[in-house]
Amino acid sequence: MIEFDRVVKYYGTHRALDGVSFTVPDGCVTVLIGPSGCGKSTSLKLVNRLLEPDDGYVRVNGRPVKSFAVEELRRGIGYVIQSAGLLPHMTVQDNIGLVPRLLGRDKAWRRARARDLLDLIGLDPHAYARKYPSQLSGGEAQRVGVARALAADPPILLMDEPFGAVDPLNRETLQNEFISLQRKLKKTVIFVTHDLDEAVRVADRIVLLQDGLVIQEAAPEELLGRPSNAFARDFVGTDRALKRLGRFSVSDYMSHDTRRVGTKDHASVPVDATLREALSRILAIPSDEISVIDAQNRTLGSISLEAIRRAGCGGESS
Amino acid sequence: MKARSSHIVPIVIGLCLVFGSFIFSVGFREMVLRALFPATRELIYLRTGLPHMLGEHLSLVLLSSVLASIAGFSLGVFVTRPYGREFLPLVRGLSSFAQTFPPVAILALAFPVLGFGFRPTVAALFAFGILPVLNNTIEGIESVDASLIEAAQGQGMTPGQVLLQTELPLAAQVIVAGIRTSVIINIGTATIGATIGAGGLGTVIIAGLVRNNTAFVFTGAITAAGIALATDWLFSRLELVFFNPQDGVRSGHDSTRHSS
Known part of the structure; x- marks a missing residue:
């Protein structure tokens, strides 16, 4: 668990953080979001002490980060930054093996680890291990950046706009890969972004910041459903109800009564889709109800506009 | 690259043979000079042999360049460290000011203090040779993307590891280019050392100027030019070996940054 306890940080006379407190639970993705300069x-x-607070405490598992030797602390925390920050004079496998090398792991171990991680992030080890960063696309470099952060198997990952420099199409792929990776690895992640859609997609919890203050600390559904003030409402936008539907799965709101499904049209929605997707599909057909299918195209039941509306209004799943 | 160098190699070997014969074979030198300066009676400078003068010249350049490179590099690294950074503007200002000094002036200033001969010349060459190395060390290190340094720190590198494993490898090419400039300038400047008795190739040039003997001037000048070219070529080979364009150091990793 990572705690921020009334943290104050100045840049010159500018108060960048004005007494910020929030907690980051273990095994969850906590997204820090807000406009530029928040x-x-x-x-x-x-x-990871690239900056030091002027007041207050940052604690990791109850221990103030100040009390760690700074290099030890950083080697135990994976760090992913925008545009990857790979060292251009090192190969992909040497970049991935960087922290293990700093920790004294031998060459064979680092090679093997780099290959495993390349596999994990979906890059062919044979093709990529010996490449240099300048030979990678933006998305590939970013994947390698994630692999580097995971190399020493740190319990904590810090991700600073990790997909911000990648084009929108690749960004979504990277986000989905990250989500499924996180499901396996269960790291404690702090993820910084200014992109609300990205936050809603990857977050277990969202901390909304403005001018160095925490405005709201909540699950994405709650932030979108009940923004705490005018700024939060503006920030989440007028389509917040729609965004919120993206957090819910069709499988939780569908009816399993297969007899109710009409056969007058062939429109359907996959069972693992979100309510946002289901709503979009229903709006495209004349009916108020759409059949739900599994990966083998078998009809499992249906979902109605009414059920989606109830979910959207904040009704809990039944 | 390969195809080009295979053409160049025989030419380089040929030039080295001609140049070597010119220096070490008095007969060959006399033949060349006679062809170039048929009117001149005295073609060969007899007081000191050309190989000896070349040796003096090279030891002047080698000693001063090694010292200048070490000093310029160390000072450049020092002023880019957190604890030395407050000296950066001062050092930058001084070094660009010092570069406007002609080397002769430094020599003129050095010999009343250090006397005649080898030492003041080495001192002057040293002082003059520091500047390109210093400038390039500063520029090379300063040009390393700040986000890369932060990334390196964020992975848990100590300040020494950041310097040795991130900043210096990425700045190396610019630093070596500075050393190259420094050495080449010193090879030319070292000829002035003869005016205060340091020996070297300047000896025969000055003798030629005094006696109005173009063949002497030519002998010294062509030899100095030859070793300058050879040194330059060696450095370019060195850069090709150490900074293979394939490894991306040259192209770097371009990054688009957004502030947050």
Whole structure:
């Protein structure tokens, strides 16, 4: 668990963080979000002590980060930054093996680890291990950046706009890969972004910041459903109800009564889709109900506009 | 690259043979000079042999360049460290000011203090040779992307590891280019050392100027030019070996950054 306890940080006379407190639970993705200059990147860098607070405490598992030797602390925390920050004079496998090397792991171990991680992030080890960063696309470099952060198997990952420099199409792929990776690895992640869609997609919890203050700390559904003030409402936008539907799965709101499904049209929605997707599909057909299918195209039941509306209004799943 | 160098190698070997014969074979030198300066009676400078003068010249350049490179490099690294950074503007200002000094002036200033001969010349060459190395060390290190350094720190590198494993490898090419410039300038400047008795190839040039003997001037000048070219070529080979364009150091990793 990572705690921010009334943290204050100045840049010159500018108060970048004005007494920020929030907690980052273990095994979850906590997204720090807010407009430019809100203090989200600053907060992140306080955790691995690239910055030091002027007041207050940052604690990891109850222990103030100040009490760790700074290099030890950083070697135990994976760090992913925008545009990857790979060292251009090292090969992909040497970049991935960087932290293990600093920790004294031998060459054979690092090679094997780099190959495993390349496999994990979906890059062919034979093709990529010996490449240099300048030979990678933006998305590939970013994947390698994630692999490097995971190399020493740290329990904590800090991700500073990790997909911000990647084009929108690749960004979504990377986000989905990250989500499924996180499901396996269960790291404690702090993820900084200014992109609300990205936050809603990857977050277990969202901390909304403005001018160095925490405005709201909540699950994405709650932030979108009940923004705490005018700024939060503006920030989540007028389509917040729609965004919120993206957090819910069709499988939780569908009816399993297969007899109700009409056969007048062939429209259907996969059972693992979100309610947002289901709504979009229903709006495209004349009916108020759409059949739900599994990966083998078998009809499992249906979902109605009414059920989606109830979910959207904040009704809990039944 | 390979195809080009295979053409160049025989030419380089040929040039080295001609140049070597010119220096070490008095007969060959006389033949060349006679062809170039048929009117001149005295073609060969007899007081000191050309190989000896070349040896003096090279030891002047080698000693001063090694010292200048070490000093310029160390000072450049020092002023880019957190504890030395406050000296950066001062050092930058001084070094660009010092570069406007002609080397002769430094020599003129050095010999009343250090006397005649080898030492003041080495001192002057040293002082003059520091500047390109210093400038390039600063520029090379400063040009390393700040986000890369932060990334390196964020992975848990100590300040020494950041310097040795991130900053210096990425700045190396620019630093070596500075050393190259420094050495080449010193090879030319070292000829002035003869005016205060340091020996070297300047000896025969000055003798030629005094006696109005173009063949002497030519002998010294062509030899100095030859070793300058050879040194330059050696450095370019060195850069090709150490900084293979394939490894991406040259192209770097371009990054688009957004502030947050």
